[in-house]
Amino acid sequence: MVAAKDKLAIGNRQLAMNRGLNRFAILVACATFFLIIAGALVTSNDAGLATPDWPLSNGQVFPKMVGNLFWEHGHRMVATTVGMLTIVLMVYILLKEKRSWVRKLGVFALLAVIAQGLLGGLTVKLMLPLAVSSAHATLAQLFFCTTVSLAVFTSRSWIEATPLSEEKGSFPLRYLCAGALVTIFLQLILGATLRHSATWDRHLPTELILAHIGGAVAVTLMLGTASLTVLRRHPGERFLTRPAIIALTLLVIQLGLGIAAYMARLASPNDPQPLNPMISITVAHVACGALVFVTTIVLTLRTYKVLPGRTALSEVLQGVF
């Protein structure tokens, strides 16, 4: 274990943190978050088919952005900007980054944003089939996860982090966090499917609402357990406790937003058009969900970074039972 710790520390010393690259990665991550909000606004305003063509809008690069075309074309403009930023980020990484796996992740980010753009086009061309729209919303979260991960991997705190010598507890934290992460991702898929299964003027399907509520319970249990375990086992490690506290706070906000979104969507079929507060609450629910997801990613990555690993699952289970 000590050998591994020394090896990591030596490796870290050899890495020079590139502040410019890290700042640019943070910029791309923030732009991606803004893109998720822009996409959520398209869905909440029922603007996905405001123009039947793609990649142009009504045959134009810059159409008159009135009515719902403002949301749909605005989303496309933000997406184009994020795509370009991702190209620059990949080139920046390939030029400055020494770690091959980070370079690969940079290439993956570009492929993900291209695939995401194509999925967006497909949703328009096929007139919003549920599977494609949900896949588009889900891939958005995965792309956000990728850009946030790149920001984490290029950060000073990541490069200079020193591993902890022991895991204080029988069940490895990294598995707890990874479990929470997988649960949140499944919940995001459910949420995306639920959201795209009915427009504002129709009631959401009961089965999916119940599944999403069940998912919220599972996420609360998993993320709550993981975060509280971090706080209990490693109270002095800000590297771990900070994302845990943020994740817990966001989880509480997200649960409140979920209830508010449900109530707002329950009433929206009686409205003459998509209106606030339904629009703002549902968009906030999507945005906060994305933040819960990426905060948990940061927490999970950090547990993998500093806590000892390579514990076989059989050993873990023996420890538990």
Add this chain to the structure above:
Amino acid sequence: MNKQTKVWLVLSIALSLLVLGSACGGGGGDTNKGNTNTTATNQEAPPSGPTGTITGVITYNGTPPAPKKIDTTADPVCGQKNPNLTTDDTIVKDGKLANTFIYIKDGTVEGGKKIGDYAWPVPPEPVKLDQNGCHYAPHVLGIQVNQKISITNSDATQHNIHPTPKLNTEWNQTQSNGAPPIEKTFGRAEVLIPVKCNQHPWMKAYIGVLKHPLYAVSAADGTYTIPKVPPGKYTVVAWREGQTPEEQTMEVTVTASAPGKADFAFPKAGAATSSTKPSLQMLPAIEFPMMGKH
């Protein structure tokens, strides 16, 4: 990049190109799936003898919900042309309900032949649907299978017309101000096809597509007349829009000398109206397989 990374890169690019190809290749066109040609020669022409009518009045039970004001700030052209734009799903005057679609669903013509077994000629003149003041006029209309619908835009802004049928082909087309009329047909009978404008989400219309011309839409005073009905016994349906569209049926006998009479009242006593507060009971809106539209 090592060899493995290159392989993944090539695979990803190939997949992306494939998806792009699918995205650019699909959509478009105005053909209908399973075109049902009602003028097929193996079907008999409708009876040419004396005909009657079906008339009636549609009344509204209870206090109708007040029209809701529409916020047009997203497109100022709409507000300038139609400053008092409100919802038009429940138009009631003196207790009489407009925009109800009434049609013969089934029945037997004197002589024993089913109404649907005749080959009704398709009228050559198109049915008109206009977008005026960011509002569809008419709000509810009927059309025969394969009859042309001519859609015009009288607004100084652009709209997109997006019917969302279950049996016919879905399409979505933008129409700017001054653009020529969009002409389409529907190849299958379907009651009723919702139409919406995705640029102005409050704009809604409903199109009833039938194999025969035996339909009507109730006027502002709630009255309607279905003309040129061959004598016989029919099932008449009155359809009214709503979160869950409501249908009522009535058996009507028509003779050449005496018109059939079918009055309807909406909503049925005890039925919830679309203006009521939402309940916890929700209707499934999802259809599997997952490729269904939303």
